[in-house]
Amino acid sequence: xxxxxxxxxxxxxxxGSGYSGGELLRLLIAHPYVTVKQxxxxxxxxxxxxxxxxxxRKRTQLKFVExxxxxxxxxxxxxxxxxxxxxxxxEYAALAGKIIDLSADFRLRDATLYERWYGxxxxxxxxxxxxxxxxxxxxxxxxxxxxxxxxxGCNATASNLALLPLVKxxxxxxxxxxxxxxxxxxxxxxxxGNLGSHHAERANVIRTFSAFGHRHTAEVIQEMGVQxxxxxxxxxxxxxxxxxxxxxxxxxxxxAKDLWKAYRAAANDNLFIRVVKEQRGVYxxxxxxxxxxxxxxxxxxxxxxxxxxxxxxxxxxxLMKGAAGSAxxxxxxxxxxxxxxxxxxMGLHPL
Amino acid sequence: xxxxxxxxCEAQVLLDADVELGEILVCPECGVDLEVTALNPAALExxxxxxEDWGE
Numbered sequence: 001x002x003x004x005x006x007x008x009x010x011x012x013x014x015x016g017s018g019y020s021g022g023e024l025l026r027l028l029i030a031h032p033y034v035t036v037k038q039x040x041x042x043x044x045x046x047x048x049x050x051x052x053x054x055x056x057r058k059r060t061q062l063k064f065v066e067x068x069x070x071x072x073x074x075x076x077x078x079x080x081x082x083x084x085x086x087x088x089x090x091e092y093a094a095l096a097g098k099i100i101d102l103s104a105d106f107r108l109r110d111a112t113l114y115e116r117w118y119g120x121x122x123x124x125x126x127x128x129x130x131x132x133x134x135x136x137x138x139x140x141x142x143x144x145x146x147x148x149x150x151x152x153g154c155n156a157t158a159s160n161l162a163l164l165p166l167v168k169x170x171x172x173x174x175x176x177x178x179x180x181x182x183x184x185x186x187x188x189x190x191x192x193g194n195l196g197s198h199h200a201e202r203a204n205v206i207r208t209f210s211a212f213g214h215r216h217t218a219e220v221i222q223e224m225g226v227q228x229x230x231x232x233x234x235x236x237x238x239x240x241x242x243x244x245x246x247x248x249x250x251x252x253x254x255x256a257k258d259l260w261k262a263y264r265a266a267a268n269d270n271l272f273i274r275v276v277k278e279q280r281g282v283y284x285x286x287x288x289x290x291x292x293x294x295x296x297x298x299x300x301x302x303x304x305x306x307x308x309x310x311x312x313x314x315x316x317x318x319l320m321k322g323a324a325g326s327a328x329x330x331x332x333x334x335x336x337x338x339x340x341x342x343x344x345x346m347g348l349h350p351l
Numbered sequence: 352x353x354x355x356x357x358x359x360c361e362a363q364v365l366l367d368a369d370v371e372l373g374e375i376l377v378c379p380e381c382g383v384d385l386e387v388t389a390l391n392p393a394a395l396e397x398x399x400x401x402x403e404d405w406g407e
Contacts, residue, residue: 260360264380279382282405 009335010037010073014092015080017041017064018191020102020151022053023324024077029060031328031342033335036060040067070095075331078103081190086123093148098334100327102151106131107219117218134330136339137161137270137297138223144333154322155182155231156219158244161273161297161321162314163224166250169262173249173308178229180220181245185238185288188318207235241288242322246312256303259310263299271340272321272329276300286315293317294347295325295340353393359383366393 011028013021016039028034039049041064049064050057070076076096078085085092086105093099108114111125122128132139132146135157143149159180166172189197196202196209210233217231250259263275276298278284286298300313316322325343332341353366362380366387370376374387375398384398 257361260362260381264360264362275380277381279384279400284405 008033008035009075010035011075011077011331012036012038012040012070012073012096013077013079014040014067014070015078015084016049017044017052018079018081019187019319020323021079022049022056023319024079024102024327025049025053025056025060025062027324027328027342028077029056033337033341034331036062037073038062038065038070040065040070042067072096074098075100075334077101077327082118083120083123086127089124089127098147098149100134100149100151100330100334101131102323102327104151104153104215106148106150107133107153107156108222109133110222113218113222117215133219133223134326135160135223136326136329136333137164137266137273140333143330144336146334149327149330149334151323152326153216153219154188154242154316154318155184155214155233155244156216156223157297157322157326158182158242158314158316158318159216159220159229159231159246160223161299161316162244162246162312163220163226164273165259165262165266165299165301166246166248166310166312167224167226168266169258171250171254171258171262172226172310173251174226174228176228176249178226179247180229180231181234181247182231183234183236183241183243185236185241185318187239188242188322189235202235202237204237205235206237209233209235238288240292240317240319242314242316242318243286243288244314246310246314248310248312249308250303250310252308254303254308255305259301259303263301266299272296272343274298276315286313288315288317289351290347290349291315291317291320292347292351293320294345295320295329295343296347297321355393355395357381357383357385358395358397364395 044064075098078101082104111122114122131148131150132142134149212230214231276286285300298315302311357378360381376385385395386398388396
């Protein structure tokens with residue numbers, strides 16, 4: 001493969017029946033330089049992929065195959081449940097020179113951090129250093145040079161991007177705790193149902209299901225270098241979307257204009273980051289509603305200059321910027337293609 | 352064209368050559384209303400905006 005040449009490459013998806021796998025397929029089928037070769041699923045072998053992902057009808061005639069039937073390709077996407085990719089990573093690496101793993105298996109660089117947050121020892125700790133954390137807004141150059149890229153946690157992504165301008169401009173006061181309130185949609189829980197996702201129980205909820213200790217906290221600690229941080233997770237009555245609201249303190253003397261400078265820099269440096277801090281209309285702060293299906297991350301902020309309390313807000317589509325969208329963005333970088341290829345969809349309004 | 356810094360967010364606001372004294376502009380970044388309070392050199396000040404309920 002030659003980088004930067006807009007030639008077609010072959011890709012396959014291991015574990016393509018989940019929501020992230022379906023979103024990956026939607027993006028990759030429409031990608032001008034990609035041919036999707038195979039999609040695996042243990043539970044849907046022989047079925048057309050559009051029978052599981054109905055939006056793909058008339059766009060692909062692919063059928064799910066057994067994982068054992070997977071063949072060599074240029075790039076392999078892994079969209080397996082957490083914990084599975086790490087047990088067979090050597091086999092997958094023998095099939096493709098480049099791997100993008102959407103699960104949590106290779107997000108953390110430190111095996112002890114993994115064990116602390118995931119409650120078990122990592123099965124392939126020797127692979128952790130080979131992966132680059134797959135958020136282009138944090139690791140663009142490393143991803144472009146990498147063969148192995150991890151996925152990102154959707155809640156971690158909303159948190160990390162909300163913190164990014166404050167951390168990069170070094171105006172966050174790290175001596176005080178960072179509290180992150182996160183509202184999430186139901187698709188974040190995955191395609192497998194449980195009692196809590198039963199419609200009668202899930203509809204109309206505003207349900208705090210994790211006051212602190214959510215696994216994605218580890219990615220915020222690792223990527224932002226903020227040690228004293230808590231994520232509080234609340235499920236709300238939407239299907240897609242994450243809204244992260246960061247509460248923290250800025251360093252003494254920091255003004256609203258300093259924040260404007262920091263957020264503007266983040267938007268200028270990153271094609272998928274937008275600043276939403278409007279004075280008119282309904283959409284004055286970031287909202288996931290208008291981001292459904294898009295790869296944008298909308299950032300907003302407010303500062304109480306009297307006490308340095310900053311509120312930083314990030315809205316994303318959890319299946320896009322928080323999963324499949326970032327993964328395709330990483331693919332584009334790894335292949336030397338325009339970063340926005342196949343990711344240009346700007347969302348819908350009204351919705 | 353002249354460029355003037357927004358007094359709210361410090362975005363660079365482009366003024367057309369035929370901009371008039373007292374004209375109200377909208378900052379393209381933070382969305383505040385700006386009044387052209389001087390020409391040669393041009394100056395911008397925050398203009399009062401109607402407060403409205405929203406989002407509740």
